[in-house]
Amino acid sequence: MPLTADEPGAPCWLSLAARDLDAAEAFYGAVLGWTFRRGPLGRGFSVGERDGMPVGGIGEDAAGMGLPVSWTVFFAVADADAAVARIRERGGTVGVGPVAFPPRGRAALATDLEGAAFGVWEGRISSRWRLGEHHAPAWLELHTRNAFDAALFYGGVLQWVDGDADRFEVAYEDEQVVLRTHGEAVARLNSGPVEAASDQPQRRPRWLVHFRVPDLERATAAVLDHGGAVIPEADDGWLHAGARCATVRDPQGGLFTLDGEAEG
Incomplete structure (x- = not known):
């Protein structure tokens, strides 16, 4: 049974920080067969779907925020502030957040002990994501x-x-x-x-x-x-x-x- 993203600790979303949203949609549509719909976070964000099911998001924010173009996994947490505290207590680094994305939730970006990037998310998640x-x-x-x-x-x-x-x-x-x-x-x-x-x-x-x-x-x-x-x-x-x-x-x-x- 695939994992659903409805409990703390579970991976709950995949997101690509891109420079050009239209170009990214064209590439991933051709390679992975995705279709796209513009997501709830504004014109610069879309959700890639396969067979009508959400797979990952693409945000046109890499250039403006100085981020490398990369895929990031987000993990569901009950409390983003508490999760950020646990990251720091264990030697990780918090780079961004928690940042509010009303009305859906709050997110933070961090790196682990070796520098691998990941995110945590507190809030609403898709029940269809697997x-x-x-x-x-x-x-x-x-x-x-x-x-x-x-x-x-x-x-x-x-x-x-x-x-x-x-x-x-x-x-x-x-x-x-x-x-x-x-x-x-x-x-x-x-x-x-x-x-x-x-x-x-x-x-x-x-x-x-x-x-x-x-x-x-x-x-x-x-x-x-x-x-x-x-x-x-x-x-x-x-x-x-x-x-x-x-x-x-x-x-x-x-x-x-x-x-x-x-x-x-």
């Missing part, structure tokens, strides 16, 4: 130096093991920490050789968003045809969790991974 490794349009992967330390950080900030023990399952498997709900993996935290100061974004600590596509070759070709790029070490389609994958970059610099259908 996340899951096998049964949803997207799932998440954290690239970090030490997955165990990262799990302690996020587990404390997002209270994954507090209260109802049935909400989330956090397991350490093969040097990965896997976050599951209802048996479905929604996020994997991976230890690896990352470099915070690298001039290559894919080598920095980061949350990487995986988007599922029915035909990996066709989607990868669409990336190239519409001005994007394939990350060299993944251009032959590597395997992850039984699915063939390719990590790519959109024309404005946003990094993400395409997942083909799982084998077998």
